[in-house]
Amino acid sequence: MIGVFGGAGFLGKNVVTYLRAQGLQVRAVSRQFDDPDLFDRIGAERVIADLQDYESLSRAMNGLSDVIQLVSTASPGHGNTRLIRDIETSLIPQVRFLELCQGNGVARVVFASSGGTIYGKPQMLPIPESHPTLPLSSYGLIKLVTEQYLKLFSQSFAMSHVAMRISNPYGPYQRFKNGQGLIANVIAHCLDGTPVPVYGDGLAERDYIYVDDVSTAFYSALRKSDVGGQTFNIGSGVGRSVIEVLDTIEHLMGKKIPRSHIPARSTDVDRSMLDISAARDRLGWEPTVGFEEGLRRTLAFAGLIPD
Amino acid sequence: MIGVFGGAGFLGKNVVTYLRAQGLQVRAVSRQFDDPDLFDRIGAERVIADLQDYESLSRAMNGLSDVIQLVSTASPGHGNTRLIRDIETSLIPQVRFLELCQGNGVARVVFASSGGTIYGKPQMLPIPESHPTLPLSSYGLIKLVTEQYLKLFSQSFAMSHVAMRISNPYGPYQRFKNGQGLIANVIAHCLDGTPVPVYGDGLAERDYIYVDDVSTAFYSALRKSDVGGQTFNIGSGVGRSVIEVLDTIEHLMGKKIPRSHIPARSTDVDRSMLDISAARDRLGWEPTVGFEEGLRRTLAFAGLIPD
CATH class of the missing domain: 3.90.25.10 (UDP-galactose 4-epimerase, domain 1)
Structure with missing residues (x-):
């Protein structure tokens, strides 16, 4: 069973629909579902949980083989006025999420990172993954630091990850x-x-990327066994x-x-x-x-x- | 007035002594002073403050032109069992410290980072600053992330910084x-x-580095105006x-x-x-x-x- 956290959002609805169409068992996890019928119609499980709430998150994790993490509690619009608040409400829940994944024997976490904010001012175009990461915003920095905690987990435990640096999906x-x-x-x-x-x-x-192309990228990142630990730009180029x-x-x-x-x-x-x-x-x-x-x-x- | 935070520790006593010998006005800031006479003898101010306590830290910051940040509340010995605790008790106080520096008009922050843990397993020797940063411990990751917040502050505000990746000082x-x-x-x-x-x-x-050589490196990082925003390995090589x-x-x-x-x-x-x-x-x-x-x-x- 694949868990899609943030499954009721924009990316979530698209990714869950696509994974179901490929025949995978999928559990969508979200704080709320504005369109529960969609998930019932395509035969995806629906579980209500909050990244900030350990108990509900722990229940939602039960029995998952792999997870896709789309939840982002920081927002690109807040600038740098809430650095500590973003650490408290976004970074710490993400690390606790990874601890839960590891504790529950999740094999792979595919993480939605940000190709639009993580690099900062481009020093070359197009931007490769090896470009320096100098985010100009708290939002981009939280994405970068979450990637780094993923790497620490991958190196320390038997948990694989793939980081997806998505450009601007629409x-x-x-x-x-x-x-x-x-x-x-x-x-x-x-x-x-x-x-x-x-x-x-x-x-x-x-760089704008149509959301169906994001869904196929997540599917590949779940399925390809030899890309564990890697980071990919996902955009139109x-x-x-x-x-x-x-x-x-x-x-x-x-x-x-x-x-x-x-x-x-x-x-x-x-x-x-x-x-x-x-x-x-x-x-x-x-x-x-x-x-x-x-x-x-x-x-x-x-x-x-x-x- | 130069503020040396963590001024009563191993590096602190050496750095404060050296800066005083160069004729700089220095304020040593620490949670406690086990040897107050040392600071009185060399004519350094002593201020008691705790990185976790906003009020005392704010008072300690008053009137400083530049600061050296030696405080490290995470410990290399704890492994990866306390990831969230290290974020709460080390990363958040460091970011609050930077916000206070910026709010108080501090011109430059020289930060004691870790050349021994920040790179992870060496992919080449000797290790240049451009080596990938893949710390294997929470301690090393907190150092790396603090460096990244320093960069965010430098890019967003008129506050300069220098990151010192020190090897093993003795x-x-x-x-x-x-x-x-x-x-x-x-x-x-x-x-x-x-x-x-x-x-x-x-x-x-x-790589072992004698502490007097660390002191001279901090002095250079304070004085050289054209190294703002840069990161340096400080070791014997x-x-x-x-x-x-x-x-x-x-x-x-x-x-x-x-x-x-x-x-x-x-x-x-x-x-x-x-x-x-x-x-x-x-x-x-x-x-x-x-x-x-x-x-x-x-x-x-x-x-x-x-x-």
Whole structure:
């Protein structure tokens, strides 16, 4: 039985659905389920547990062979004003989670890390996994430190792990309003009919990955026995500018999206994209959903275009 | 005014004494002072404070231009049974300490990290600062993570830092009984007249650095304005085996030290020494006290040979 912690969230719903479609037994674990029918329909177990609550977490862990850890209690939006709070409410529960995995004989933990924040300012593009890790935010640092505790567990105990440094995932089940990332934000503005804020020249580039491609990467990380202890960038490998995202969405919707131009907060050339050759070579994985197709499915899910 | 936190410990007494001899104003901060006269004699301020106690720490920080952080509340001896406890009692106080430094306008924090534990199993010798950091112990991981928080502060605020990855320091004021490291342990056995345990073939090698050479390295890290944000190995650059340490001490004492041979706990070739070329090039520092001379002074301090 595979446990997917954070199974009721954006990545969780997609990953659980995909693993079930591959015939695996899956238990989704979450603090709450806003759509329990989805899990019943696909035949996934549902267990309510909180990463902060040892008792419920311990029950949720019972009988799992492997786990996927998607829970992230820190938030990229809080900057560096809550360093200690993030250690207390995110790092410590993650380490306690790993202790529980180890105590319960879990064979492998696949951890959702952050390809967008863990490296800091890129010193080369695309960014390989060997790039220095100098996160600029508490969120990114907590991800990095959690990876390091995973390595300590892997070295000290018979527990394997794989760290997945995911770029900017988008797709169905994403929360659009107050969601994370440009694509969610643009869709929220389209749904509200309000102008999309564009900072500076709109040429800042990010690496966007359609969520189905994230699901297949997690599946490979669970199944391939020889990738234990390794770290992989999971992204498209391509940088897309704010302008390109907006233009593609306009093209798919067949109409202009109002934009409000806002002076840039920084004059840095701001580009980020991941080198995904390690995942290609060793996970035998690569993204298969093109950017326009991924956006089309996401806009359809949001009800902005017909399915 | 330079603040030396952990100023009453082994490294602390040596560093404070050296900085005073260079004419700097120094405040030693510690939970307790077992030898207050020493500080009065050399004209260093003494302030009692506890890294775990915000109020006392805040008072101790008042008026400091730069600080040296020597306090380490985790211990190398506890293995990995106390991961969360080490986060709570060591990492969180270190981050709170950095927040206080930043809030008090401290210009530079020089942090005592660990060259002996932060790298894990050496993949090359001597070990450069760019070597992967895969600590095998909670102690080493807390040091690594504290370094990473220092970097986050340096990148986000006008606070500079230097991380000093010290190998195995030895010398006067070291606690011999229940102390850390081979040399302290051998001296404790000599003082007690009990045989020194030697594991396996006694060829395991460590990098030992005489404490006066550590003091001069801290002085350089405080004074050189262009090394902000950098990390330095501070060691002798030479590996010395257990047998070599024992033979040198026997030579200096002019008599045999009883040894009790114990089967090796591991068959790994176990060698560690630091590449100190970065400190040579950029701190303008190098060790000046030879191994035999350093041991001679240490044995004299312990009362095992005449001064």
